[in-house]
Amino acid sequence: MKTFETYLQGLGLAASSIAQVQRSLVLCEQKTGVLESLTYQDLLVFVRYLQQSGSKPYTINRHLSSLKHYFSYLILQGFRSDNPAQNLRVKGGVVGLSFQGLDFAALEHLYGAYQGAAELKALLSLYIYQGVKTLEVRHIKVGDVDLTKGELSLRASGVGANQTGARCLALAPGQILLLHQLIGGRSANAGLFVVGDRYDALTQALFEEVRRLNPLIVNAHTIRRVVISHWLKSEDIRLVQHKAGHLRVKSTERYRVAHLEELQQEIARLHPLSD
Known part of the structure; x- marks a missing residue:
C-alpha cells in the first residue's frame, strides 16, 4: 500500500511542503480529536479554531489544502468515499464554499x-x-x-x-x-x-x-x-x-x-x- 508521504511525493511536493502537510494533520487531530473519520462539521470546528487563534486566510487555506490532500489519499486507498475539505476555502476572513465542481x-x-x-x-x-x-x-x-x-x-x-x-x-x-x-x-x-x-x-x-x-x-x-x-x-x-x-x-x-x-x-x- 502506498504511504501518504509517497503519495505526496508523487504529486511533486517538496520535502518542506510534505513536512508542512504533516504539521497541519497533527494540529487538526489535536484540535478535533479525529482525523481519518473527520466530518465536515469537525472541519468547521478546526477552521473556527484557526480563525480565533488569529490565523490569516492564507494560512487557513494552506491547512485546508493539506487536509484535502490527506482525504484524497484516503479515498484512493478505499478508506473514505468523500473529501470534506474539497470545496472549503477562506476568503477575506469568511469561510465559504467554492462553486467549482457542482454540476x-x-x-x-x-x-x-x-x-x-x-x-x-x-x-x-x-x-x-x-x-x-x-x-x-x-x-x-x-x-x-x-x-x-x-x-x-x-x-x-x-x-x-x-x-x-x-x-x-x-x-x-x-x-x-x-x-x-x-x-x-x-x-x-x-x-x-x-x-x-x-x-x-x-x-x-x-x-x-x-x-x-x-x-x-x-x-x-x-x-x-x-x-x-x-x-x-x-x-x-x-x-x-x-x-x-x-x-x-x-x-x-x-x-x-x-x-x-x-x-x-x-x-x-x-x-x-x-x-
Whole structure:
C-alpha cells in the first residue's frame, strides 16, 4: 500500500511542503480529536479554531489544502468515499464554499456514493434524475410510477410563482429496481413516500447525509437548479420547460444566465459559516 508521504511525493511536493502537510494533520487531530473519520462539521470546528487563534486566510487555506490532500489519499486507498475539505476555502476572513465542481457529474457521484436506506436513495434519485420539487414529491402516488414503461407521472402542484405543470418523465435505468423494491405490493393510491408525518423526517435525514457527502448541496432546490442547467446544455428549451414543469418559458430561460449567481448567493446565505 502506498504511504501518504509517497503519495505526496508523487504529486511533486517538496520535502518542506510534505513536512508542512504533516504539521497541519497533527494540529487538526489535536484540535478535533479525529482525523481519518473527520466530518465536515469537525472541519468547521478546526477552521473556527484557526480563525480565533488569529490565523490569516492564507494560512487557513494552506491547512485546508493539506487536509484535502490527506482525504484524497484516503479515498484512493478505499478508506473514505468523500473529501470534506474539497470545496472549503477562506476568503477575506469568511469561510465559504467554492462553486467549482457542482454540476450534474457531481450529482451522479453523490448518488453513487450515497449508502443510506433504499427509501431515501429512491427519493434522492427523483431529485437528481427528474428534477422534482419538494412539494411535488408529497403528492406522488404509487400508481404514478409505471415501471413497465419506465415513466413517472407528476401532478400539477403549487400556486402562483411556485406552481408547476403536470408532466410525464422518463425514469433512469438505475431507478427501476429501486422503485420496484420501494413499491412492493402497496395500493396504487398509497403515497410513494408520504406515510403520515414521515415526509419531513425523511427529507431531513436525507439532506443531513447529502450535505455530509457534498456541502455545496444545500437542499433539494440546489439540486433542481443544477439539473435544469444540465438539461439546457443539450436539449431544446421548450422540452426543458416541460420537464421542469415551468408554466412559462421565461422561467426556464433564467437558468441559462442567472442560476450560477443565484446558487452562489443561496449557498452563502444558508451555509453555517457564511455570517
